[in-house]
Amino acid sequence: MVAPAVTRPAVRKRRATADEGVLTxxxxxxxxxxxxxxxxxxxxxxLFPVYWVLxxxxxxxxxxxxxxxxxxxxxxxxxxxxxxxxxxxxxxxxANGVIVTLLAVAGALVVGFLAALxxxxxxxxxxxxxxxxxxxxxxxxxxxxxxxxxxxxxxxxLTNSLIGxxxxxxxxxxxxxxxxxxxxxxxxxxxxxEAALIDGCTRAQVFWRIILPLTGPGLVATSVxxxxxxxxxxxIINTLNSPGKQNLMAWLLQNQTTRGTAWGPLMAGAIITSIxxxxxxxxxxxxxxxxxxxxxxxx
Amino acid sequence: xxxxxxxxTRPPGGSTAPHRAPGSHAPRPRRRxxxxxxxxxxxxxxxxxxxxxxxxxPLVRMVxxxxxxxxxxxxxxxxxxxxxxxxxxxxxxxxxxxWSVVGRTLAFTAGSVLVSVLFGLAIAxxxxxxxxxxxxxxxxxxxxxxxxxxxxxxxxxxxxxxSDFGVVNYVIDKLPGVDYxxxxxxxxxxxxxxVITTLVVWAGIPFLAITLNAGLxxxxxxxxxxxxxxxxxxxxxxxxxxLPILKxxxxxxxxxxxxxxxxxxxxxxxxxxxxxxxxxQTLATYSYTQAFGQSRYSLGSAIAxxxxxxxxxxxxxxxxxxxxxxxxx
Numbered sequence: 001m002v003a004p005a006v007t008r009p010a011v012r013k014r015r016a017t018a019d020e021g022v023l024t025x026x027x028x029x030x031x032x033x034x035x036x037x038x039x040x041x042x043x044x045x046x047l048f049p050v051y052w053v054l055x056x057x058x059x060x061x062x063x064x065x066x067x068x069x070x071x072x073x074x075x076x077x078x079x080x081x082x083x084x085x086x087x088x089x090x091x092x093x094x095a096n097g098v099i100v101t102l103l104a105v106a107g108a109l110v111v112g113f114l115a116a117l118x119x120x121x122x123x124x125x126x127x128x129x130x131x132x133x134x135x136x137x138x139x140x141x142x143x144x145x146x147x148x149x150x151x152x153x154x155x156x157x158l159t160n161s162l163i164g165x166x167x168x169x170x171x172x173x174x175x176x177x178x179x180x181x182x183x184x185x186x187x188x189x190x191x192x193x194e195a196a197l198i199d200g201c202t203r204a205q206v207f208w209r210i211i212l213p214l215t216g217p218g219l220v221a222t223s224v225x226x227x228x229x230x231x232x233x234x235x236i237i238n239t240l241n242s243p244g245k246q247n248l249m250a251w252l253l254q255n256q257t258t259r260g261t262a263w264g265p266l267m268a269g270a271i272i273t274s275i276x277x278x279x280x281x282x283x284x285x286x287x288x289x290x291x292x293x294x295x296x297x298x299x
Numbered sequence: 300x301x302x303x304x305x306x307x308t309r310p311p312g313g314s315t316a317p318h319r320a321p322g323s324h325a326p327r328p329r330r331r332x333x334x335x336x337x338x339x340x341x342x343x344x345x346x347x348x349x350x351x352x353x354x355x356x357p358l359v360r361m362v363x364x365x366x367x368x369x370x371x372x373x374x375x376x377x378x379x380x381x382x383x384x385x386x387x388x389x390x391x392x393x394x395x396x397x398w399s400v401v402g403r404t405l406a407f408t409a410g411s412v413l414v415s416v417l418f419g420l421a422i423a424x425x426x427x428x429x430x431x432x433x434x435x436x437x438x439x440x441x442x443x444x445x446x447x448x449x450x451x452x453x454x455x456x457x458x459x460x461x462s463d464f465g466v467v468n469y470v471i472d473k474l475p476g477v478d479y480x481x482x483x484x485x486x487x488x489x490x491x492x493x494v495i496t497t498l499v500v501w502a503g504i505p506f507l508a509i510t511l512n513a514g515l516x517x518x519x520x521x522x523x524x525x526x527x528x529x530x531x532x533x534x535x536x537x538x539x540x541x542l543p544i545l546k547x548x549x550x551x552x553x554x555x556x557x558x559x560x561x562x563x564x565x566x567x568x569x570x571x572x573x574x575x576x577x578x579x580q581t582l583a584t585y586s587y588t589q590a591f592g593q594s595r596y597s598l599g600s601a602i603a604x605x606x607x608x609x610x611x612x613x614x615x616x617x618x619x620x621x622x623x624x625x626x627x628x
Contacts, residue, residue, distance in 0.1 A: 027428075035428040042422060043433075043440035046501065049455045050443050052466060056458065067480070069466050115346035122339035128622075130343050135621055137354050139614045141562045143583045144603035147590045148360035149353070151369075155377070171353040178346060203338070232448040235564065239591060249450050253569070263458055270451045281446035 057081070057268040064264045080268035087265060089243060090251060097247030100162055100237070101230040104169035105223050111170070112177035113219070117211070119178070120185035121193070138175040146239055159240045168236055173226040180225070184218030185211060221284045228277050248273040365601035371594040380597065387601035396577065397585070397602070401609075404561060404581045407492065412556045415500045416549070419507025424537070426512045438509070445505035453569035456498045460484045460570075485571065488578040495566050495579075503559075507552055514548040515541065547620075554617045561610060582606045 056064055057080050059073040084090060119130060149168065150159065158164030188211060196206050234249035243254065252270055365387050369380040391397050426434050444452075460467050462483040472479040485491040518541050526536045542549075564583040571579050580588070586606065590599025 032428065032430065035425060036430055036433045039425055039429040039433040039437050042425070043437045046440045046444050046504070049452070049459060049501070050447070052459060053451075053455050065464050067464065069464065069469050111345045111349060114342040118339035118342035122342075124339040127339070130347070132618065132622075133347065133350060135618050136614065137350055139558055139610070139617065140354060140358070141583065141603075141606065141610070143562065143564050143587060144606055145354065145357045145361060146587065147596050147600050147603065148357035148364060150591075151364075151374070151596070152357060152360065154374075168353060171349055174346060174349060232450070234450055235587075249448065252450055252454060253573070261458075263461075263464070266454065267458065270454055274446075274448055274451050277448055278443065278446040282442060285442055285445070 053267045053270060056263060057271050059264060061264055080264035081272065083262075084265040084269035084272060087269070089246075090248075090269065092244060093246055093248050093251040096162060096245060097231060097249075100166045100169060100247060101227055103162075103166035104173060104230045105226040107166070107170040108173045108177045108226055109219060109223055112174050112222075113181055113215075115178045116181035116185055117207070120182045121190075121211075134175045134178050138179070142172060143235060146236065149236075150239060153240060160242055160245055162241075162245060165237050165240055165245075168240070169230040169233060172233065172236075173229045176229070177222050177226055180222045181215065181218060184215050184222075188214045224280045224284045228280055231277055361600045361603055364597050365604050367597050369596040369600075374594070374596065383597070387597050388605075391598065391601050391605065399577075400580050400582055400585045403578075404563070407496065407563060407581065408557060408561045411496050411499050411503075411560045412553060414496065415503040415507055415556055415560075416553050418500060419504050419511055419552070420549070422504060422508035423511035423515055424541075426508065427515050441505035441509060444502065445509075447502070449502065449565045450569060452502050453498060453566050456494065456566075457570050460494050485576075485579070491570075491579055495563075495570060498566050498570070499560060499563070503556060507556070510552055511545065511548065514545050518544050551617070551620055554613060554620065557613050558610065558617065561613075562606075582609075 055071065055073065058076045058078075059070075060075055060077050060079060063070060063074060115130070115134070118124070119127060119134075153159045153164045153168075158167075192210050192214075193206050196210055197203075201209065231247070232249060234247065234253055237246050238250040238253060241250075243250075246254075248269070252266065252273060364380075366382060366384060367380040368383045368386070373380040422437070426437055429437070447455075459465050462468065462481050467484075468479045468482050471477055471482075484494050522540055523536055526540060531539075562583050563581045564587070567575050567579050567581060568584055575584050575588070582602065583606070586599045586602035588599075589595045589602060
């Protein structure tokens with residue numbers, strides 16, 4: 001199977017330069033101009049909602065609720081951000097989100113790494129079954145499991161607790177973690193292990209001195225993706241926990257049920273909530289698609 | 300159920316066979332073969348145990364629950380709810396509301412996946428044709444959209460389609476002869492679903508276009524050039540060269556889109572303020588509303604079971620696809 005990210009960037013780079021020698025046969029200049037125009041229009045359309053949140057967030061209240069919307073704030077202000085941060089529970093929910101996310105990611109990384117190691121480095125009876133389980137559970141709609149999950153956690157008093165949500169999130173991101181790390185580990189040449197074993201290393205030493213350091217970038221990419229997943233989740237935390245024990249996504253959701261949405265602060269809150277995710281996402285974007293479609297593109 | 304069931308049935312049962320040994324293990328393994336037999340299972344054990352506990356067990360519990368009648372009273376008292384056999388299922392399957400939800404969910408899935416994949420493919424092809432700078436711009440624009448959390452994206456769309464202050468109404472109102480001021484998008488189900496589908500397609504295009512574009516870079520340029528020289532039209536090249544090479548990738552992204560869109564929850568939930576009207580319910584929101592809104596936990600479970608059963612074929616197909624590729628490993 002193609003190892004997702006470790007080998008990809010190098011391959012990509014080589015290709016990027018290769019395809020710069022654009023197909024010249026049968027391509028007219030007018031066609032390129034038209035294509036460029038279409039590309040720019042498409043990008044602007046895609047970006048419009050993003051632009052519109054920013055535009056709204058920096059407007060004072062009376063400009064937000066203007067029947068004729070303006071396409072740039074006339075009197076740009078940070079008021080909306082201030083009132084979002086000062087809103088009840090905002091900072092509390094932010095802290096909750098950070099705690100829950102970090103616990104889930106750290107746990108998934110430790111647990112998932114071991115399983116990834118088993119799948120990537122050992123041939124054993126039942127290996128396929130483990131792979132099957134890991135792949136299958138990624139597809140189970142979590143919303144469908146919410147009812148029993150809620151009842152189960154309630155019976156052990158783990159509803160309305162950050163621990164219960166952290167464990168749930170851990171399981172939520174675990175399959176992807178195992179699957180991606182498996183790719184990173186298989187990308188490390190097996191000969192390195194063998195050489196170390198011949199030189200007298202134990203299996204444990206091979207792990208600590210060779211596999212772990214070489215999987216470093218993979219661990220970062222995987223944990224960042226886990227972070228995004230856990231940070232963006234709101235259905236589970238909104239169902240299991242009551243306000244005060246929720247995260248920022250749930251805060252954004254709650255904000256709408258009060259009569260008459262305060263759009264300015266809501267959009268400002270949405271921006272604050274999205275910033276860490278967007279930054280992280282842009283850092284690791286290359287790895288995300290490859291994990292889902294590993295090997296489907298021959299690379 | 301075989302596929303989804305496996306997390307529950309496999310880990311504990313399957314793991315016992317090979318790895319009973321470690322208890323009687325001498326401090327240092329003498330033979331590697333023995334060691335190699337138990338180590339991988341020990342390494343996988345924490346993962347399998349967690350998945351069994353928090354995915355497998357709930358899955359079983361969900362099925363069990365669908366044969367009981369769990370209401371608020373049982374939830375509070377903690378008593379075992381009464382067994383009712385197939386009552387929940389007969390109730391659900393005999394309900395015309397349920398069937399309209401199923402039909403709607405299927406129609407939405409088919410429509411949104413078709414539009415998304417076609418759009419994604421078109422954009423991916425466009426990316427091959429534009430100049431380098433424009434390609435970069437398209438990439439950046441799509442990355443920003445892709446990075447946005449689902450909930451945030453849905454809130455943005457709710458704001459843009461607001462009946463009084465939404466920018467969408469304002470822009471459409473500008474068209475000559477159209478009065479769209481104070482137009483409400485969710486009065487007519489068709490218009491409402493157009494908004495929801497637009498949101499889903501808009502949010503889905505980046506993944507599809509970027510993945511398919513990566514696939515397109517694998518199509519040998521020499522082949523396309525030769526075809527052009529031999530007089531093939533662009534359409535012929537696309538149909539006989541590009542698409543066949545891209546097919547495995549298209550299959551996988553389409554399957555994933557089906558799985559994701561079939562489970563639609565966030566978008567219609569948020570756009571309808573957390574209280575989707577009957578005409579905006581999908582299977583996921585319907586099950587959720589029955590359980591947590593009406594405290595009909597068993598009925599909700601029965602709906603969830605049916606949902607999973609409906610999805611099973613697609614899921615099995617995806618896994619088979621992945622395994623086919625995995626065989627190379």
